[in-house]
Amino acid sequence: MTAKTQRMLLVALALGAVALAALLALSALKDQAAFFYAPSDVARRAPPLDRAVRLGGMVAAGSVRRAADGVTVHFTVTDGRATTPVTYAGIVPDLFREKSGVVAEGRFKPDGGFVATNLLAKHDERYMPPQVAGAMHETKTLAQ
């Protein structure tokens, strides 16, 4: 084996180790790196009640209700498998709408509901002109 083949082999080994490290990081950090709990995560395993967490998913169609006080909004977050009711008092982001993605920051209540202190809008990877989208803009790929 010439010195060059030996070096080539070492570099190939190093690249293999790097790829393995990336794979391990991506799969092992899945829970820790998750930006939010999905409603089905909540259904599977009780979320912590004692600290602020994020809940993400799609705003269920027809679920947004505004309370009489004018600032409180009630809606349901769904990921297709489970749903969580959310209450939020404040200004919602421009892109907050039904059948679109949302990430709520706040706390879970013991009864399974969620009280949000801040809302972030999550949009999907599709971009299109208004005439193509028409009236529908259902988000299909948000629930992970």
Add this chain to the structure above:
Amino acid sequence: MTTLHAFANPARFLKVAKPLTPVLFWAGVLLVAIGCWAGLTRTPPDYLQGETVRILYIHVPAAWLGMGGWSGIALSSIALLVWRHPLASIAARAIAPVGAAFAALCLVTGSIWGRPTWGTWWQWDGRLTAMLLLFFVYCGYVALARADAERGGDGRIPALFGIAGTVLLPVIRYSVVWWNTLHQGPSIGLTGSSIDGAILWPLPFMLIGFTAIFAAIVLMRMRTLLARAKAEARLRRMARA
């Protein structure tokens, strides 16, 4: 490798790089100008985000080159470690600050885009955090490569760092697929794009234009680094004489 080995002679490399630099630079400027004009005036707004979507014409090429720059560093590092190519460490050192600048541009435009769409300038989301890490890794590489060159190193230590840093590229790419993130999934894959053609078409102009400007800056920096090495060698000879 025979063609690459031909450029082991810096004089031969310079003979090609010198006329290529302005060609790449001005072609890139022209393409970016066309892309900006088309992206600002010839494409429709997005159904959901409205006019804000136009930031993608800057944000996407910046992100691709931020990651492409590190791929360049990784390839140069392999060329240095395996073939001991004399230009490899020069190329990697030339790429690093340019790649860092594009990664920073990606982070800044992403932040400006995030405020009106998501409702936040910054979140510690998997994709955003991984890209920020890549920017820091670039900064670390710049410092390490400079220190190595100043101590008369042969560039092998920064090359190892260059290969190790590659771990971030798949993490950035798949963070939005494997993890729950605020950032949306990939729009452009090998099989197609989820961006409507009416919005998508100026993007290739911007991508190729940004890449040409990136390459022109890298060639310019390589020529500077070669000239500096030559000047230092001459000064050392004069000091001995």
